[in-house]
Amino acid sequence: MQRTMTQIIPEIKNITFITLGSAILACGVAFFLLPGEIATGGTPGMGMLLHFLTDISTGISMLLINIPLLIAGVKFIDSRFALRTIYSMVVTSIMVDLLTTYINFPSIKSILLSTIYGGTCVGLGVGLVLKGNASAGGTTIIARIVATFTHVKPAQVVLIIDAFIVLAAGAILQDMEKMLWAMLSIYATTQVIDKVLTMAVPEKIVHIVSDQADLIGKKINQKMDRDGTILSGHNLINQRDKRLLFVVVGARRIPQLKSIVLETDPQALMIVMEAQEMTGSSKRNHRS
Numbered sequence: 001m002q003r004t005m006t007q008i009i010p011e012i013k014n015i016t017f018i019t020l021g022s023a024i025l026a027c028g029v030a031f032f033l034l035p036g037e038i039a040t041g042g043t044p045g046m047g048m049l050l051h052f053l054t055d056i057s058t059g060i061s062m063l064l065i066n067i068p069l070l071i072a073g074v075k076f077i078d079s080r081f082a083l084r085t086i087y088s089m090v091v092t093s094i095m096v097d098l099l100t101t102y103i104n105f106p107s108i109k110s111i112l113l114s115t116i117y118g119g120t121c122v123g124l125g126v127g128l129v130l131k132g133n134a135s136a137g138g139t140t141i142i143a144r145i146v147a148t149f150t151h152v153k154p155a156q157v158v159l160i161i162d163a164f165i166v167l168a169a170g171a172i173l174q175d176m177e178k179m180l181w182a183m184l185s186i187y188a189t190t191q192v193i194d195k196v197l198t199m200a201v202p203e204k205i206v207h208i209v210s211d212q213a214d215l216i217g218k219k220i221n222q223k224m225d226r227d228g229t230i231l232s233g234h235n236l237i238n239q240r241d242k243r244l245l246f247v248v249v250g251a252r253r254i255p256q257l258k259s260i261v262l263e264t265d266p267q268a269l270m271i272v273m274e275a276q277e278m279t280g281s282s283k284r285n286h287r288s
Contacts (some may be wrong), residue, residue, distance in 0.1 A: 018132035210269070
């Protein structure tokens with residue numbers, strides 16, 4: 001019984017993520033991108049292009065595109081992943097058509113707002129679907145197939161497909177500005193997906209090279225309640241020992257850290273990098 005529950009609970013969590021993500025994705029397409037004729041990436045974008053060319057609704061167009069892609073790639077993906085993906089495709093397609101048909105959403109005159117909010121909704125939706133261990137469309141399946149038989153990376157395949165969608169949208173609508181807006185929308189989408197998958201970590205990775213690394217480390221530990229790691233090394237010509245201090249701090253505490261470092265060693269080299277994803281703790285009571 002306990003084993004069964006440990007299998008069911010994660011699946012319920014996956015379905016919740018997928019349902020919520022599919023709904024948000026559909027809202028982005030139906031309320032912002034479709035009324036503004038701004039294409040997005042992936043199969044939602046291809047569905048919009050088919051809708052612009054024919055009288056077929058966007059939701060049905062997305063299904064017509066997704067189904068053959070899923071059938072073609074069924075041998076390349078896990079069966080549970082495939083079932084979740086089918087669920088996501090169906091929910092998204094149905095909701096896009098229901099929202100466009102039955103919800104009288106206020107008209108948005110600003111194409112900038114439509115682009116940003118549409119891209120953000122699509123990115124948030126796709127990110128949640130991915131967190132539910134599913135795919136929001138068939139382009140990722142195409143990417144897997146191509147990557148299996150070639151040396152092209154999946155991310156590059158998706159980028160090529162999105163570029164084709166943007167160019168096709170510009171040609172169909174005969175509007176260069178709409179093509180540029182579509183590029184901005186896709187950029188917003190990818191940024192939000194990245195933030196959703198990495199939980200938007202507001203931390204910074206800081207590398208400090210200094211002859212006073214031990215003293216700087218003690219001050220950081222005392223004044224900022226942070227732990228870190230000190231690494232030993234040499235300069236490029238192996239003439240002098242170097243000490244590298246590695247520490248993770250909140251973005252808003254960078255000025256305080258910089259002040260501590262420069263007060264201790266004005267010649268110190270300090271490099272600040274993004275922490276894309278982090279687990280565990282970097283506080284003083286945790287050994288880094």
